[in-house]
Amino acid sequence: MSGPKAFRIVTRAEIISICRRNLARLDAAIEVWTSSCRRNGTISHADIDKVIARRDELRRLLDADRFIELQKQVPVEISYLQADADRRAEEAAEQEARRKRDLRRTKAAAQALLSRLQSSGIDVPSEIQRELAASTASSDRLNTVIGKGLLLLQQTDRPHGTTERQRELANRLGADERRITLEEWMSQQPDTADDQALLRVDGLLGELSALGVDPSPFSGRIAALEAEAPSRRALLADSLLLDLASAVRNGRERALVMSDLRERHAELSEMKSPDAAMLLSEIKQALAQPAGNELELVKRADFLIESEMHVMAAEERRRAVLEGLASLGYEVSEGMATAWVEGGRVVLRKAASPGYGVELSGGSHSDVLQVRAVSIGNPADARDTSRDRDMETIWCGEFQRLQSLVAKSGGSLSIESARPIGQFPLKVVPDPGARSVGADDVIVTRHLTS
Numbered sequence: 001m002s003g004p005k006a007f008r009i010v011t012r013a014e015i016i017s018i019c020r021r022n023l024a025r026l027d028a029a030i031e032v033w034t035s036s037c038r039r040n041g042t043i044s045h046a047d048i049d050k051v052i053a054r055r056d057e058l059r060r061l062l063d064a065d066r067f068i069e070l071q072k073q074v075p076v077e078i079s080y081l082q083a084d085a086d087r088r089a090e091e092a093a094e095q096e097a098r099r100k101r102d103l104r105r106t107k108a109a110a111q112a113l114l115s116r117l118q119s120s121g122i123d124v125p126s127e128i129q130r131e132l133a134a135s136t137a138s139s140d141r142l143n144t145v146i147g148k149g150l151l152l153l154q155q156t157d158r159p160h161g162t163t164e165r166q167r168e169l170a171n172r173l174g175a176d177e178r179r180i181t182l183e184e185w186m187s188q189q190p191d192t193a194d195d196q197a198l199l200r201v202d203g204l205l206g207e208l209s210a211l212g213v214d215p216s217p218f219s220g221r222i223a224a225l226e227a228e229a230p231s232r233r234a235l236l237a238d239s240l241l242l243d244l245a246s247a248v249r250n251g252r253e254r255a256l257v258m259s260d261l262r263e264r265h266a267e268l269s270e271m272k273s274p275d276a277a278m279l280l281s282e283i284k285q286a287l288a289q290p291a292g293n294e295l296e297l298v299k300r301a302d303f304l305i306e307s308e309m310h311v312m313a314a315e316e317r318r319r320a321v322l323e324g325l326a327s328l329g330y331e332v333s334e335g336m337a338t339a340w341v342e343g344g345r346v347v348l349r350k351a352a353s354p355g356y357g358v359e360l361s362g363g364s365h366s367d368v369l370q371v372r373a374v375s376i377g378n379p380a381d382a383r384d385t386s387r388d389r390d391m392e393t394i395w396c397g398e399f400q401r402l403q404s405l406v407a408k409s410g411g412s413l414s415i416e417s418a419r420p421i422g423q424f425p426l427k428v429v430p431d432p433g434a435r436s437v438g439a440d441d442v443i444v445t446r447h448l449t450s
Contacts, residue, residue, distance in 0.1 A: 004419050005370065005371050005372065005399065005416075005417070005418040006369070006370050006415070006416040006417045006418075007368070007371065007414060007415050007416055008416060009320060009406060009411060009412070009413045010317075010411050010413075011316040011320045011409075011410075011411040012409050012410030013316040014316050014317075014411070015067045015410065015411065016062070016067070017270070017309070017313075018071065019067055020270050021270055021305075022071060023055075023070075023074065024267050024270050025074070025267060026055060026078055027055070027266055028262040028263040028265065029078045029259075029263070030052070032081075032085065032258075032262055033051070033081040033084065033085045036088070036089060037085060037088050039210075040089055040210050042092055051081070054077060055077075058070060058073055058077065061073070067410070089210040089211070090210070092209070093207045093210040096202075096205065096206035096209045096210065097199075097202040097206035099139075100205060101198075102139055103138075103139045106142045106143060106146070109142075110131075110132045110142050111132070113149045113150065114129065114132040116153060117132075117149055117152060117153060120153065122152055122153070128145055128148055132146070132149060195233050196234070197233045197234050197237035197241070198226065198237075200241055201222060201240065201241065204247075204248055205218070205222075207248045207251075208244070208248055211248070211251035211255055212251075212255075213248075218240065218243070218247075225237055254294075257294045257295055257298065258287070258290070261287060261294050261297060264297070265283045265287065267301070268280045268301060268305065271305070273308060275304060275308075276304060276308065279300060279301060279304055283301065313367075317367075318337050318363060319337065320406055321360060321371075321402070322336060322337060322360075324402045324405045324406060325348055325358065325402065327405060328402065328405075329352055330349065330357065331348060331349045331351060336348070340360060340363075344361055344364065345359055345360060347360075347376065349376060353394070355375060356373065357373075357374055357429075358371055358372065358373055358395065359427065359429060368416055372427060373391055373392050373426060374426065374427045374428065374429050375388060375391075375426045375428045376428075376429055376431055377428060377430075377431070378428075378430075379428040381428075383425070383426070388426040389422050392421045392422065392426065393421060
């Protein structure tokens with residue numbers, strides 16, 4: 001099958017570019033992973049060192065020309081980092097929800113203790129009263145003052161001498177302010193069950209915190225909900241829960257867009273065109289100070305990256321084919337690549353076979369290129385069909401050598417379709433000397449770079 005052929009070629013330069021873009025996306029994923037986990041306090045230096053070591057291991061695959069292995073492993077590593085960041089964020093959200101739940105229980109215990117002390121007629125120091133009633137106190141501070149209040153209550157409940165239990169309690173809650181635990185105090189209360197609406201609020205607030213979203217706009221509504229009687233909370237919580245869920249959803253979407261934007265920033269950093277540099281600057285500014293146009297920037301980056309990769313790949317394919325044919329003895333001038341683009345096709349002569357050559361076409365609007373053996377001369381002249389067939393047969397062997405040269409350089413060349421020898425009369429084209437090669441062009445013979 002050595003008649004006209006359609007083929008695809010992937011060059012070493014194109015493969016290396018793809019690998020570098022993959023590694024750039026990995027760097028962006030590591031940056032997002034590190035930022036998210038640090039914000040949530042869920043990683044250590046050892047965790048970061050392991051991820052960096054893995055990244056360096058993948059980079060060495062590029063140096064070793066293990067391109068296929070690298071292209072398989074980088075997406076797996078990126079997926080792992082994304083899943084791991086999500087898992088750690090979920091753990092952080094659960095921890096934040098537990099913290100809020102425990103604080104709410106502690107505040108309820110403090111209020112219950114204050115009411116008990118006041119109803120018992122105990123002379124409670126103003127400092128203890130103030131701290132038990134404080135709505136902004138931390139859980140640790142409230143536990144400390146609960147311990148002091150319990151000591152006062154225990155002493156009042158046992159007015160006739162000191163019992164062994166009181167001495168034990170005094171030793172635990174004495175001058176060093178050691179205290180009964182919140183769990184022990186809560187276990188003595190008649191009803192410490194958590195309100196389901198508040199638990200859902202705690203969960204959504206935990207997710208907001210894990211996403212790095214400021215929950216303060218909801219603080220007033222949450223405080224009002226907590227102050228309501230339990231019987232009314234379920235009705236009043238609906239709108240708050242809807243708004244919190246919407247904020248979580250928006251936070252997730254925004255985090256995804258910003259992650260995509262960092263990825264595009266990393267990919268564009270591998271490109272050197274003025275358009276890429278300009279868009280890179282816009283994305284860098286958006287990452288530093290979001291302005292609401294991040295999704296548009298992602299779309300623009302995708303279009304530019306695809307466009308520049310297409311142009312680069314097409315140039316490298318033409319270069320590889322021309323250099324390969326030059327190494328096989330075909331006459332290649334410096335202007336042929338441009339002539340190929342501008343005219344859509346180009347004819348290469350071979351000095352060892354006067355009157356014959358090959359015609360190259362395609363590759364500008366698709367990845368498919370075409371090549372065929374041609375006769376160079378006057379279409380009106382009589383043809384030696386036997387010699388034409390011999391030249392097609394010779395070209396078959398030369399095309400196989402071209403495939404080998406491309407493979408040796410690290411690329412690949414595969415046939416999409418081919419016609420049998422002699423199925424069509426050999427195409428006759430005018431001498432390309434005056435059409436494709438100018439008087440000032442220099443005929444050069446080059447070999448594919450390794």
